[in-house]
Amino acid sequence: MEAQALELAPLLARRELWLLLSVAFVDPYHRQRFEILRDPELRRRTREAAALVAREQRALELGPGEVDPKTLSPGELFGAFEAHCPTLERTYRELFGLTAVSPCCPACEVEYEPSTELSHRSQRLADVAAFYNGFGLQVAGRAGERLDHITVEAEFLYILLAKEAAARQSGNQEGAEVCRDARGKFFQEHVGWWLPAFARVLRRAAPAGYYRELASFTAGLSALERVSLGLSPFRVPIIPKPSGVGAEAACFACRTRP
Numbered sequence: 001m002e003a004q005a006l007e008l009a010p011l012l013a014r015r016e017l018w019l020l021l022s023v024a025f026v027d028p029y030h031r032q033r034f035e036i037l038r039d040p041e042l043r044r045r046t047r048e049a050a051a052l053v054a055r056e057q058r059a060l061e062l063g064p065g066e067v068d069p070k071t072l073s074p075g076e077l078f079g080a081f082e083a084h085c086p087t088l089e090r091t092y093r094e095l096f097g098l099t100a101v102s103p104c105c106p107a108c109e110v111e112y113e114p115s116t117e118l119s120h121r122s123q124r125l126a127d128v129a130a131f132y133n134g135f136g137l138q139v140a141g142r143a144g145e146r147l148d149h150i151t152v153e154a155e156f157l158y159i160l161l162a163k164e165a166a167a168r169q170s171g172n173q174e175g176a177e178v179c180r181d182a183r184g185k186f187f188q189e190h191v192g193w194w195l196p197a198f199a200r201v202l203r204r205a206a207p208a209g210y211y212r213e214l215a216s217f218t219a220g221l222s223a224l225e226r227v228s229l230g231l232s233p234f235r236v237p238i239i240p241k242p243s244g245v246g247a248e249a250a251c252f253a254c255r256t257r258p
Helices: 002-024 031-038 040-056 074-096 118-134 150-169 173-191 195-205 210-228
Strands: none
Touching (some): 002 150, 002 210
């Protein structure tokens, strides 16, 4: 049992950090969801997760836009949240827009696609939806995020990590491998290639405070997940190319812990 716990610890740590990221990018207008950042248990778990990463992470080659996962600091993020909370909704609007895709700092995967062809981008969104549907996940449009929004993609990774951990704990190795394979494919095809570029753009655009801290956290977590999957750094230069392409607004209907 002790050996299993040691094996699961890094996976569980990443689970908590992806959950934090999924909540941290929620539109502050949706107070009930955004205020989860005040939860003492979430704060405790994510601090412990980052401490474990700092202890165990070896030196690694970083790709463009990535930062060293050892620098992941939920405490800094929570401090910036408390210091800037009254102005976060306004800052969110300035960075990410209200309803249209922000030309300054789009937070959606498809807006980083080199091709602006509508059919290509629609197919990419359909592929994202297929991953969600493959795990029986129902999506709801009440929160306003697109299927390829960072909050939704990060939450999906959290769910895959949670399912994988639960499968390993119960001895269901086949189920665990299914989740790991899906996580690897989803990260490589739909998360890892654009997240460092997004983080770089956000660091430049955001004023000092919460969203700049969040940009660094995003870049570090992306590097951490890439390394955990044995992937090489993504080298293709990525810049946002917002097109305003329409997409179904959605978020997962349930955020409960497994």
